Amino acid sequence: DAGITQSPRHKVTETGTPVTLRCHQTENHRYMYWYRQDPGHGLRLIHYSYGVKDTDKGEVSDGYSVSRSKTEDFLLTLESATSSQTSVYFCAISGPTSGGLNTYNEQFFGPGTRLTVL
Amino acid sequence: SQQGEEDPQALSIQEGENATMNCSYKTSINNLQWYRQNSGRGLVHLILIRSNEREKHSGRLRVTLDTSKKSSSLLITASRAADTASYFCATEGKGANNLFFGTGTRLTVIP
Numbered sequence: 001d002a003g004i005t006q007s008p009r010h011k012v013t014e015t016g017t018p019v020t021l022r023c024h025q026t027e028n029h030r031y032m033y034w035y036r037q038d039p040g041h042g043l044r045l046i047h048y049s050y051g052v053k054d055t056d057k058g059e060v061s062d063g064y065s066v067s068r069s070k071t072e073d074f075l076l077t078l079e080s081a082t083s084s085q086t087s088v089y090f091c092a093i094s095g096p097t098s099g100g101l102n103t104y105n106e107q108f109f110g111p112g113t114r115l116t117v118l
Numbered sequence: 119s120q121q122g123e124e125d126p127q128a129l130s131i132q133e134g135e136n137a138t139m140n141c142s143y144k145t146s147i148n149n150l151q152w153y154r155q156n157s158g159r160g161l162v163h164l165i166l167i168r169s170n171e172r173e174k175h176s177g178r179l180r181v182t183l184d185t186s187k188k189s190s191s192l193l194i195t196a197s198r199a200a201d202t203a204s205y206f207c208a209t210e211g212k213g214a215n216n217l218f219f220g221t222g223t224r225l226t227v228i229p
Contacts, residue, residue: 004160031215042206042221043161050215058216090160094215105149105210107217109160 003027004110006091012116019078021113023091031094032074034066036087043090049074081117089113122207122220130226137194139223141207148210150183150190151217155204199229
């Protein structure tokens with residue numbers, strides 16, 4: 001999976017609790033993304049990052065925050081989880097890398113985190 | 119929403135047959151990409167076609183793009199059971215760094 005890991009892979013939590021999902025890359029790609037995947041909706045972008053400490057909102061950002069303190073890690077936080085946030089969460093990365101190779105347009109995906117909010 | 123729409127939602131064919139999936143989108147694009155997702159896994163990039171290209175091939179895959187109709191098609195020739203997966207189109211809008219994914223086509227190839 002192109003040097004991308006997500007943790008945890010599965011999590012069950014209760015409504016109102018905070019949850020943090022971690023995405024870690026070893027590819028030194030500039031861009032990192034968080035998506036959620038739900039039946040009938042495909043993948044929807046939550047937040048993305050275009051550099052360390054540089055983030056922006058996606059299509060479905062309400063109820064989520066992100067942080068990127070170093071190139072390799074991108075954290076997604078649900079401050080107070082709700083049942084509507086039960087989903088499969090995917091992290092993705094894209095270039096360019098520090099070496100300047102332009103894999104700009106293609107995204108590489110992590111294995112996903114299945115989150116259940118009871 | 120800039121999300122693409124795939125058609126059909128599900129497709130079932132016999133091994134050896136060709137599979138065609140279609141994607142329609144709403145806005146001007148820089149490029150359109152196709153991804154595959156096996157059950158329980160992340161998405162894998164298959165092929166990218168730029169807005170100034172009309173057709174592209176990669177192995178058994180053939181992608182066409184008609185920007186005047188805002189549509190694309192993915193053809194998988196001589197399908198195999200291992201092609202069973204969901205296929206998504208994704209569009210990158212002009213001036214954007216993000217991709218907008220469709221809802222996918224679920225392909226089942228029967229051995």
